[in-house]
Amino acid sequence: MTGMQHYQDQHTAHLRQRASRDDSWLMALRQEAMDEFLKAGFPSSRQENWKYTDMTRLGGDPFQYTQGSAVSPFVEKLLTADPAVNAQLVFVDGLLHRRILSDALVGSGAVIDSLDAVYLSRRDEIQQLLKSTDAAGKHPFVALNTAFLSDGAYIRIPRGVHLEQPIHLVFLSGATSEPTVSHPRNVFVFEEGSSGTVVEHYLGPDGCAYFTNTRTEIHAGPGCLTNHYIVERQGDRGIHVGTVDILQDRDSTVHSHTFWLGGALVRNDLNVRFQGEHGSCRLEGLYLLADKEHVDNHTRIDHDTPHCTSSQLYKGIMADRSRGVFNGKVVVAQDAQKTDAEQTNRNLILSPNARIDTKPELEIYADDVLCSHGSTVGQIDMDALFFLRSRGIPEALARHMLTEAFASDLVDAVKNPELREYIAELVQQRVARIEHRTE
């Protein structure tokens, strides 16, 4: 695999550049991760977890790792034109571009910073956090992310603090015309009894090949309420791999909402682990694909402790020659009695050439649990279509209305009104672009 030499060379250069400023534990962490990645390589479809999404092609693409690229006027325009421009943190190709905090946010006591800025100032804490979740990784892309660890968002919401306004993070890729790779690393800590909303936006220009390999770790403390959003709309040649790990302490509640609205090849792993009793999580995802896009959603929920509740609703809309994957796994440990786990995956296929692979998996080792799963694959309801047309609505608009309607419950579930409107608009725009082909 010639590509591996390329990544190794880039890694050596990366370490050389970081050596003068980083602690030895951080340097060692990167080296161990690189060794792990080199051993594993890019996963192929022969591996069960990657059955529907072969990543070996990444080994052949010479993506450049950059340490600070100039932001082109085009990208600057993209940033200012976007409603998410008021983001607290904006990263360009993985590195902090700007940070704007309102007085209210600063006054709340919440820490919202670039990870690179806190390696030294919060050394012990960061070291402990990175090590605790990284071991859970065992995922070649997490290893690769750690090998190139440099920047990302660090958020800590202190004990008992309730943040009303969402914290927006923008990750812009493909800032230059070069094919670049970035490895954003995010760490969010919700302390006991706190609550807040964090939105990760991923975007990039069309026509530009790039690879975003992002990693987010969320520590949901006792009794906290965490709202986590991902709004992904990479450019039409962008490759996006995202791995989110959520560790839930006792009595914590996590709502996860993901919207996959672009990118040539997208793989997302969302892992939740219950580490205390009476935790609950709700995971919702919408993937809306067109052209030859490929989106692979993997969720895994580990019920390690009793009395926890998890529910999932993932919905996919596939047009043209696109391909979607939903693989949802729930593992209930022997001690995790009174687990309540429910999983639903629904798919709408808009073209005979589109494809969905849906695979629910339940592994249950406890005997007193309530677990269910279901998945459906369907097409536009012809009776509903005729009904709308019989009221004068043109066929194309009627199809768009029904497609949008399919996604509506996931959009309506967004609690913050401005965010809901923003996402509704993005979904609407994307649905309007889809051409319905019945033949």
Added chain:
Amino acid sequence: MLDISNLHVQIDGTEILRGLNLSIQAGEVHAIMGPNGSGKSTLAKVLAGDESYEITEGSVTYNGKDLLELAPEERACEGLFLAFQYPVEIPGVNNTYFLKAALNAARTYRGEAELDAYEFLSLVKEKMELLEMDKSFKSRPVNVGFSGGEKKRNEILQLTVLNPKMAVLDETDSGLDIDALRTVAKGVNSLRDADHAFLVITHYQRLLDYIVPDFVHVIVDGQIVRTGDKSLALEVDDKGYTTTPPAS
């Protein structure tokens, strides 16, 4: 306004309409009665443009146009309306949003300006009050969780808001209690004038006490076998279809 001539219609190889003739002028209300399977609902769906039916012979002319050549949405925009026997539930599509899309589609088709939000909402409010509908209908998804009666009322709301020239009501009375029946009839009658025509399909004479027809037709085996005035409905209700003598 509407001329149906020698209409033959099949579905899955079975002939349902076998040479049906019917002519409706502006301002008239026609009722069609007939036993189950006689082709009443088939006629309604064929007029609205349901593509699951195959037309093997005959013609339908609507305001000088070949109706059968028009797409369902074009028929609607030309002023033809079908109140469905079984209105479809559409989760995720808000009732008001749907009504607005429908009304503005027809206005655009006719080269008229779209209604602004205020004009549209005033119109809907007026019609909902006429039909004694709860305000919550506005924000609910189309027909989802509606009772049978609520669905029928919603059909008549669409009828009154869209204000079509030619309305076909397919068993709008089925499943309605007497109060709902009166309200629905009030909605229909509010549109009756010299420009509007109605084709009312029903099993029962009862509806025709409230929407009084100018003509009553009896359909048996895909053909109209008798035509009369409103007294024919009473006769059918009294004696049934089986005793109806074939047309001479």
